Structures are given as structure tokens and as C-alpha cells.
Amino acid sequence: MNEAANRNGSKAARKNNKTESNGGSARTNGHRRPVLITGGAGFIGSNLAHRLLASGERVIIFDNLSRPGVELNLRWLRSLYPNTLEVQIADVRDFRTLLTAVSRASHVFHLAAQVAVTTSLKDPIFDFEVNTRGTLNLLEALRTQKNPPPLLFTSTNKVYGDLAHLELTPDSTRYCPTDTGILSRGVSEETQLDFHSPYGCSKGIADQYVLDYARTFDLPTTVFRMSCIYGPHQFGNEDQGWVAHFLIRAVNEEPITIYGDGRQVRDVLFVEDLVSAFLLARENLPAVVGNAFNIGGGPANTTSLLELVGRLERMLNRPCKLDFDTIRRGDQPYYVSDTTKFREATGWSPEVGIREGLDRLHGWILESSGRLLLAVTAHQASQPLLNVPALSGGSSDGRAAISGVRK
Numbered sequence: 001m002n003e004a005a006n007r008n009g010s011k012a013a014r015k016n017n018k019t020e021s022n023g024g025s026a027r028t029n030g031h032r033r034p035v036l037i038t039g040g041a042g043f044i045g046s047n048l049a050h051r052l053l054a055s056g057e058r059v060i061i062f063d064n065l066s067r068p069g070v071e072l073n074l075r076w077l078r079s080l081y082p083n084t085l086e087v088q089i090a091d092v093r094d095f096r097t098l099l100t101a102v103s104r105a106s107h108v109f110h111l112a113a114q115v116a117v118t119t120s121l122k123d124p125i126f127d128f129e130v131n132t133r134g135t136l137n138l139l140e141a142l143r144t145q146k147n148p149p150p151l152l153f154t155s156t157n158k159v160y161g162d163l164a165h166l167e168l169t170p171d172s173t174r175y176c177p178t179d180t181g182i183l184s185r186g187v188s189e190e191t192q193l194d195f196h197s198p199y200g201c202s203k204g205i206a207d208q209y210v211l212d213y214a215r216t217f218d219l220p221t222t223v224f225r226m227s228c229i230y231g232p233h234q235f236g237n238e239d240q241g242w243v244a245h246f247l248i249r250a251v252n253e254e255p256i257t258i259y260g261d262g263r264q265v266r267d268v269l270f271v272e273d274l275v276s277a278f279l280l281a282r283e284n285l286p287a288v289v290g291n292a293f294n295i296g297g298g299p300a301n302t303t304s305l306l307e308l309v310g311r312l313e314r315m316l317n318r319p320c321k322l323d324f325d326t327i328r329r330g331d332q333p334y335y336v337s338d339t340t341k342f343r344e345a346t347g348w349s350p351e352v353g354i355r356e357g358l359d360r361l362h363g364w365i366l367e368s369s370g371r372l373l374l375a376v377t378a379h380q381a382s383q384p385l386l387n388v389p390a391l392s393g394g395s396s397d398g399r400a401a402i403s404g405v406r407k
Helices: 003-015 017-021 043-054 070-080 095-103 117-122 124-143 180-185 197-217 242-251 271-283 305-316 340-346 354-367 369-380
Strands: 035-038 059-063 085-089 107-110 151-156 168-170 175-177 221-226 228-230 256-259 265-270 292-295 302-304 322-325
Touching: 035 043, 035 095, 043 059, 043 070, 043 271, 059 070, 059 095, 070 085, 095 124, 107 124, 117 124, 117 197, 124 151, 124 197, 151 197, 151 271, 175 180, 197 221, 221 271, 228 242, 228 271, 242 256, 242 305, 242 354, 256 305, 265 271, 265 354, 271 292, 271 340, 292 340, 302 305, 305 354, 354 369
Parallel strands: 035 059, 035 107, 059 085, 107 151, 151 221, 221 292, 228 265, 256 322
Antiparallel strands: 168 175, 265 302
């Protein structure tokens, strides 16, 4: 982020200090305004919604329910918070509906996205419409507001490309950077942007639009460039959510497919630590507005694919079945987030280590085994879970059975 961007970001933050001073509790007609979460039925969104609702806040989940299994997350949230959760079944490509939701919000967390590189390769136009056009719709909706609510956008480490410039040496289980700075701290926000794949392009363009609307229109916007997030309520599959996907396959004694040699390294972040980062960003608007931050587990929470498999084998006390296939185009052999910038801005650091995080994810998988089977089956059939009796209560449309839903 250049100096001018930081100045303009600070300007936007100062302009919106009134909103921040209310701690996200701006009121309309005597009632506290809700937090809007686009994509809120998904893995990250449902965990964020749970934290907010548990603290007494009102939440609007804005989601088109396109991912198999997310209706189960809505049922979970609705069972706990029937009076303070509102669900809007809608698409971020629908500007008018999005505008109505934004006009009621105290804060906006923009998580709605097409999230799979593989899908972007099959249908780049759809990928663009959701990730880029959908984000631009949201920014324009914010721009119409007299006092725009702060926006946090979840971007991706894919905006840095395949990081082919990193010099790496392989050992038996992982790739290691020869640059001691990268090894000790990770990849910083100063790394050159280099969009690869339609997915990287669509998210990268959206990332830059969000930052530019802080510079150009003084909107209170912030970007999180996220690494691998994992935890409960993640219906991981081969295309996205690999940590949960690996563990689900291992629990079911099904083969795990590894693309490449398995020595690719990622930093992983437990979802509750990410939610804490979201809320700290909201509490520290002047320090974060107009900025992009790399968010992940950092150097203390790294694993290669092979090392994760080893952890799962020790956890389950049995070997995992592995299949190997050609590495996917644009895959980063090494990516670890340097989270120094966000730590210095807010004091945040991850608290849940890999071992504890995997144990907690494992517990949720065992508890949710039947629901996970339904979600996996629906994913394989490319169908949403709309006719599951456990969700719908016998209704022919599971969405209609979620009370508080608007369509």
C-alpha cells in the first residue's frame, strides 16, 4: 500500500469516526442497526454471525445459498438466535436488493464470492460477475449512503500470483525459502501483485476496487488478503477448504488426492482467530481503513500437504490413503502470511495452534457426520441441499422452512 493510499485511507477513517465511536451500534428508530454479512451462510460467515449474535448484536445474512450444505449453517444459527438473525436469500449481482440491505447496516462484511479456481477456469464470466461485479455493486450501494457503513472485504493470497520468484529448496516433506526474511516472517503486503487464473483476476480486481473507493470516494473500506482458513462448519471439498476436506476424507477412510508432490506449504488459521481479526478491524477503523492486510496463521502455523496428512494419521491412528495427480496451474509452492502490519495496527495474533484447531475441527466432523455426508453428496451432484427433511421440516423447499427468511 503506497503512502498516498494510507493518507486517503486515514481521511476516510476520520470521516467515519462517528460510526466507529458507536462501536458498530448505530441506531435507527431507537433500534441498533444490524451487521450485514454477504455470504453469511458459508463457513466463515456463519462463524462470524455466531460470534456477533452471541454478543447480542443483530445480523443480516445475505446469501444465495448456492454452496451445498450452507442451509445447515443457517438452521444451526436460527436454532440459537431466532429473534436477532435475519436471512436475505439474494445474490450480490442483484443491485437493488443489495442496496436495501446496505441501507439498514451498521457494518458490512463482504464474504460472498465464487471461491474455486477450478470453477473460474470453467466459467470465467460467471466468476467475474460474482467476484468483481458483485463487489462493485456493493461499493456503489455504499456510495449512495449519507453515512456509509464500514466495509471489510475478504480477498485472497492469490493476488500475489504463483510467487515463482521465490527461491525454494525441498526437503522430504516441504519446500523451504532460501530468503531468511521470508522464512521467518512470511510474504508481506509489499509483494508485487500478480493475478493468476480467472479467480485471481476477479478477486484481485475487486481487491483494488475496494482500496480505490477509500482513496477516491472516502469510503471506510478495508481488505483482508487471506491464507488458508479452517474450522467447524466448513463443508470442505477438493476445490476449496482443503484442510477440512482432507480431514473429512481421512475420517471416512476415503483416499485423499494430492495435486503435485505434496510439499507445498501454507499457513493455516483457525476460523475463530479470523473472526477475532474481523472484530478488531471494526474496533480500530482509523488504523485499518484504506489498507490491505495479509491475514493467516503466519510462520508459527505452517504445514505442507504431506505434513498435514502425517498429523491426520497420528490423530486417527491409521494411515491415510493417498492418490497423486498433476499440480494445478498457478498453485503456489510456498505461501505464508506476514501478519506484522495487522498486528501492529490492532494487536492481533493467532491464539489457536494447528493441533488444537484440528482437534476441534475433528470433533465437529464427528458430531456432524450425517449432515456432512449429505453436503458431500450434494456437492458431488452439484445440487444445493434444499430437500433435506432434517433441514426443511418436511417442506419441499428447505429455504422456506428457515424462519426470518426474505426472498
